[in-house]
Amino acid sequence: MSARSYEEVLAALARENPDLVVLTAENRAAIRGLPAILGPRFIDVGICEQTLVGAAAGLALRGRVPVVHALATFLTLRAFEFIRTDVGLPGLPVKLVGAVPGFLSEANGPTHQAIEDLALMRAIPGMQIVCPADEEELALGLPEVVASPAPTYLRFNAVPARVPHRTGFKLGEAEVHGSGSDVAILACGFLVGEAAAALELLLARGIEGRLVNLRTLAPLDRAAVLRAGEECDLVVTVEDHLRSGGLHAIVTGCLAEGAVTTGLLGLGLERWFKPAMLPDVLRHEGFTAPQLAQRVERALTRRGMSRGQTVVLGEQ
Amino acid sequence: MTVARRSRQDPPPELTDRELALRVREHVIRMAVGGGCFIGASLSCVELLVHLYRHVLRLGPDRLHDPDRDYLFLSKGHDVPALYGTLAELGYFPRQRLLRHLSPEDDLYWHPNRAVPGVEFHSGSLGHLLAVAIGVALDVRLRGGPNRVFVVLGDGELDEGSIWEGLLVASAQHLDRLVLVVDRNGLQANVRTEELVPLEPLRDKLEAFGCRVHMTEGHHFGALASAFARLPLAAGQPTAVVARTLRGKGLPSIEGRADRWFMRLTPEEAGELLAELHGRQRARLPAEPLVVR
Numbered sequence: 001m002s003a004r005s006y007e008e009v010l011a012a013l014a015r016e017n018p019d020l021v022v023l024t025a026e027n028r029a030a031i032r033g034l035p036a037i038l039g040p041r042f043i044d045v046g047i048c049e050q051t052l053v054g055a056a057a058g059l060a061l062r063g064r065v066p067v068v069h070a071l072a073t074f075l076t077l078r079a080f081e082f083i084r085t086d087v088g089l090p091g092l093p094v095k096l097v098g099a100v101p102g103f104l105s106e107a108n109g110p111t112h113q114a115i116e117d118l119a120l121m122r123a124i125p126g127m128q129i130v131c132p133a134d135e136e137e138l139a140l141g142l143p144e145v146v147a148s149p150a151p152t153y154l155r156f157n158a159v160p161a162r163v164p165h166r167t168g169f170k171l172g173e174a175e176v177h178g179s180g181s182d183v184a185i186l187a188c189g190f191l192v193g194e195a196a197a198a199l200e201l202l203l204a205r206g207i208e209g210r211l212v213n214l215r216t217l218a219p220l221d222r223a224a225v226l227r228a229g230e231e232c233d234l235v236v237t238v239e240d241h242l243r244s245g246g247l248h249a250i251v252t253g254c255l256a257e258g259a260v261t262t263g264l265l266g267l268g269l270e271r272w273f274k275p276a277m278l279p280d281v282l283r284h285e286g287f288t289a290p291q292l293a294q295r296v297e298r299a300l301t302r303r304g305m306s307r308g309q310t311v312v313l314g315e316q
Numbered sequence: 317m318t319v320a321r322r323s324r325q326d327p328p329p330e331l332t333d334r335e336l337a338l339r340v341r342e343h344v345i346r347m348a349v350g351g352g353c354f355i356g357a358s359l360s361c362v363e364l365l366v367h368l369y370r371h372v373l374r375l376g377p378d379r380l381h382d383p384d385r386d387y388l389f390l391s392k393g394h395d396v397p398a399l400y401g402t403l404a405e406l407g408y409f410p411r412q413r414l415l416r417h418l419s420p421e422d423d424l425y426w427h428p429n430r431a432v433p434g435v436e437f438h439s440g441s442l443g444h445l446l447a448v449a450i451g452v453a454l455d456v457r458l459r460g461g462p463n464r465v466f467v468v469l470g471d472g473e474l475d476e477g478s479i480w481e482g483l484l485v486a487s488a489q490h491l492d493r494l495v496l497v498v499d500r501n502g503l504q505a506n507v508r509t510e511e512l513v514p515l516e517p518l519r520d521k522l523e524a525f526g527c528r529v530h531m532t533e534g535h536h537f538g539a540l541a542s543a544f545a546r547l548p549l550a551a552g553q554p555t556a557v558v559a560r561t562l563r564g565k566g567l568p569s570i571e572g573r574a575d576r577w578f579m580r581l582t583p584e585e586a587g588e589l590l591a592e593l594h595g596r597q598r599a600r601l602p603a604e605p606l607v608v609r
Contacts, residue, residue, distance in 0.1 A: 021458075040457075040458055041458065043454060043489075046484065046485065046488065048481045048482075048484065048485055050443075050447060050477075050478040050482075051447045051450060051478065051481050051482045051485045054445075054446070054450065055448070055450045055485070056451060057448050057451055058448040058450060058451020058452040058453075058454070059451040059452070059454060059455050060451070061437070061448070061452060062452055062456075062459075064455055066451075081441060081444075082444065082447065082478075085438075085441055085444060086437075086447070089438060090430065090437070
C-alpha cells in the first residue's frame with residue numbers, strides 16, 4: 001500500500017517520464033517541492049487560468065503530458081471554455097487537478113466553492129473524472145491518471161485515509177466495502193470517509209449496508225451502481241456538489257437506464273454552503289457521520305411504506 | 317535566430333506573390349457563394365498569409381511532421397477561407413477540395429478544423445490560440461529546437477482579456493520564439509474598433525506588455541518582407557507585427573465596410589465580385605448585409 005504523498009508520487013512519475021510537465025496558476029500548496037526537482041519542467045504562469053489551460057494544450061500538442069494545478073473553482077469556471085475547446089475537443093492528454101473542491105474550501109465562501117465542477121466536466125465528451133477518497137487513493141490513482149491518454153479532471157483531495165484501499169486503483173472501477181442489502185451509500189471524494197463512519201453507526205442499529213466508493217465518475221463503474229440498486233432497498237448518494245449534474249444525477253441516470261427499481265436518497269447541495277471550518281461545515285450542512293446515519297435511517301423508515309417502487313425520498 | 321528564407325514549396329516561379337494573392341482572393345469569393353463566409357475578414361489577411369507561408373514559415377506540405385518546423389496558429393479563426401485558399405495553392409491539399417466548402421462530407425467550414433492539412437489547431441472562439449501558442453513556445457524552449465510560433469490575431473480579438481493575460485505570461489517567460497501578427501483592419505464584427513473599445517495607442521500597449529513591436533503596411537509584400545526579415549525583433553521578448561490592413565481588400569465595393577464582414581453570395585454576385593477583383597468592372601453592392609454577431 002502506498003503511503004506516499006501526492007507530491008512524492010508526481011515527482012516519481014516525472015522522473016520516469018521526461019515528457020511530464022507540471023503547470024500551476026500560482027497554486028503550489030501540494031507541489032511546493034517540485035520546482036527544485038523539475039527545474040524548467042515546472043511552469044508557474046501566475047494567476048492566469050485561461051493561459052494555463054491553453055498553454056497546457058499547446059504543450060500536449062508537442063507530446064507533453066501536462067499536469068495542471070489551480071483551485072478547482074477557478075480552473076473549471078474561469079477556464080471552462082479553454083478546457084472544453086482546447087483540451088476536450090482535441091482530446092489532449094492534459095491532467096487538470098482542481099484543488100480544494102466542494103466542502104474542502106471551508107471558510108473561503110461561495111467564490112471558492114467548487115460545487116458544480118463535476119457537472120461542468122461531465123459536459124465535456126471524453127473527459128475523465130477522478131475523485132479520490134483520500135490522499136492514499138490519490139497517490140494510488142495518480143500513475144494511472146497520468147498514463148491514460150485521455151483528458152482528465154482530478155478532484156484533488158489529500159485528507160487522511162479512513163477506509164482501506166485494498167484493491168488498488170483502476171479507472172472505471174468502483175471500490176465496494178461490505179455487502180449488506182438494506183442500504184447502499186454511493187459516495188465520492190472525501191465524504192467517502194464520513195459515509196463509511198455512517199454505515200458503522202447504522203450497523204450498530206441493525207441496518208446492514210455497503211459503501212460504494214465511486215472514485216472515478218467517468219468512466220463510471222455502471223455494474224457496481226446497478227448492482228447496488230438491484231441488491232439494496234435504498235440507494236443513497238452523498239456528495240459535496242450540487243445534486244443537479246453531480247453524483248446524484250450520474251447514479252440516478254444510470255439506474256434509470258438500467259431500469260432498476262429501488263429507493264433513492266440524494267444527499268448533496270441545493271445551493272452554496274455556509275462558509276466555516278470543515279467540521280462546522282459538515283455539521284451545518286448535515287454531513288457528519290451521525291447526521292448522515294440519521295438521514296438514511298429516516299429514509300429507510302419512509303421506504304418501508306413504499307417497497308417495490310422506485311421512489312425518490314425527500315427528507316420531510 | 318536565422319533570417320527568413322524561401323521555402324522549398326514555392327509554387328511555379330511564374331506566379332508572383334501578387335498573383336498568388338489574387339488566386340487566394342478568388343477562392344475566398346467563391347467560398348462566399350451559398351452558405352457564405354467571413355469574406356471581409358478573410359480578404360484583409362491574404363497578403364499576410366501568403367507572405368508568411370511562402371517566405372517566412374519553415375513549413376510545407378511535406379514538412380508537417382518535421383520536428384524543426386514552424387507553427388502558425390490562426391487565432392482569428394473566421395478568416396479561415398484565406399488560409400484554406402493559401403494552403404490549397406501551396407499544395408497542402410488539392411484545390412478541388414475548396415469546392416466542398418461547407419459540405420458535411422468535409423471539414424471546411426466557417427472556422428478552422430485541424431483535420432485539414434496545414435491547419436494547426438481549431439479556433440473560432442476568440443482569444444484562445446495565443447495561450448496554445450505559448451504552450452508550444454514553452455516546449456520549444458524546453459526541447460531546444462529552432463521552431464518559431466506565429467499567431468495571427470484579429471484586432472477586434474484584442475478585446476479579449478485572455479490576450480493580455482497571455483502577453484503577461486509570454487513576456488514573463490521571455491518567449492522570443494513567439495510572433496504575434498495582428499491583422500489591424502480597424503473593424504470588429506459590426507463596428508470600428510476605435511468607436512467601440514478603442515485599441516490605440518496599440519503599439520504602446522503591446523510594448524507595455526513586453527512585446528517588441530513592428531508596425532507595417534499589411535498589403536504590400538515589400539513591407540511585409542522587411543517586417544518579418546529578422547526574428548525575433550529583440551532577444552528575450554515576444555515579437556508583435558501589427559499589419560495595417562483593409563477589410564474586404566481587393567474589392568472596392570466592400571472595402572473598409574463594417575457591414576461586409578460576412579456575406580452570402582449568389583453565383584451571379586460572386587461573378588460580379590470576381591470581375592471587380594480583376595479590375596474589369598465595379599460590382600453593384602451584392603447581398604444584403606448580414607449581422608452575424
